[in-house]
Amino acid sequence: MASLLRLFGSNPKTDSGEAQGSKPEPRREVLNLGGGSEVLHIPRFVEREKAWEWFELLDKGIPWTRPTIRVFGRSALQPRETCYVADQGLTDLKYSGHQPHAHTWDEFPVLKNILKAVHDALPGSNFNSLLLNRYNAGSDYVSWHADDEPLYGPTPEIASVTFGCERDFLLRKKPAKSQAASGSREAARKRPKVSSTPQQHSFLLKHGSLLVMRGYTQRDWQHSLPKRAKAQSPRINLTFRRVLA
Ligand SMILES: O=C(O)CCC(=O)C(=O)O
Ligand SMILES: [Fe+2]
Structure with missing residues (x-):
């Protein structure tokens, strides 16, 4: 995987970390997933102390709820706490049979500061909604999914900021649409075999x-944040998105 990582920021001024009068740009890693999908990772996007300050404000100031959702026809408590913030007048977000109440940005001034930092780092971005997640411990998680709701359009940019406990974030290629239904048995026999191990x-x-997912990442890939027994402290995650029209 390392060979796929293009390291940005090779400017000696930024690498030495001592550009005169200006802060060094944090290191950026771009992973090209192929097929027009890409992930950008900035491990030290928010400086440590500032990130703890924001963690505390979010932890105490956000009205976290644990909604009941529907998965595979059954009702269950969502395995993490959540909150949704969006510009007024946008199409409502709905996922897993649940429609979260859209809070306004004005209710939480800290979110405007975080949004500004994200916009500054991603030229051309213009996010108008935010899904917040709070994972209380390693037993909280998000299962495999793609944020491919039509209201985000075919190639959404999704910017995800993490505070608190570090956790593994996984990406796997969606299985190719089965061709078994079409074509004869003979055609299937002649078709070259594809590896059964998904790209991950x-x-x-x-x-x-x-972490930013771009291009066709939501169409062609899924992501998850698995349970981790060793993660014993809370993690707060913010995913900024743009709802079209
Ligand atoms: O917590 C994370 O890092 C991911 C959250 C996520 O995928 C989502 O809210 O759609
Ligand atoms: Fe997601």
């Missing part, structure tokens, strides 16, 4: 890190 990547998302 793993990122350790640290306190203060930013």
Whole structure:
């Protein structure tokens, strides 16, 4: 995987960390997933102390809830706490049979500061909604999914900022649409066999890190944050998204 990582920031001024009068740009890693999908990772996006300050404000100031969702036809408590913030007048978000209440940005001034930092790091971005997650311990998780709801359009940019306990974030290629239904048995026999091991990547998302999924990542890949017995402290994650129209 390392060979796929293009390391940015090779400017000696930024690498030495001592550009005169300006802060060094944090290191950026770009993982090209192929097929027009890409992940950008900035491990030290928010400086440590600032990130703890933001963690505390979010931990205490956000009205976290643990909604009941529907998965495979059954009701269950969502395995993490959540909150949703969005510009007014946007199409409502709905996932797993649940429609979260859209809070306004004005209710939580800290979110405007975080949003500004994200916009500054990602030229051309213009996020108008935010899904927040709070994982109380390693037993909280998010299962395999893609944020491919139509309201985000075909190639959404999703910017994910992490505070608190570091956790593994996994990406796996969606299985190719089965061709078994079409074509004859003979055609299937002649078709070259594809490897049964799905392509997978793993990122350790640290306190203060930013991870951005772009291009066709939501169409062609899934992501998850698995349970981790050793993770004993809370993690807060913010995913900024743009709802179209
Ligand atoms: O917590 C994370 O890092 C990911 C959250 C996520 O995938 C989501 O809210 O859609
Ligand atoms: Fe997601």
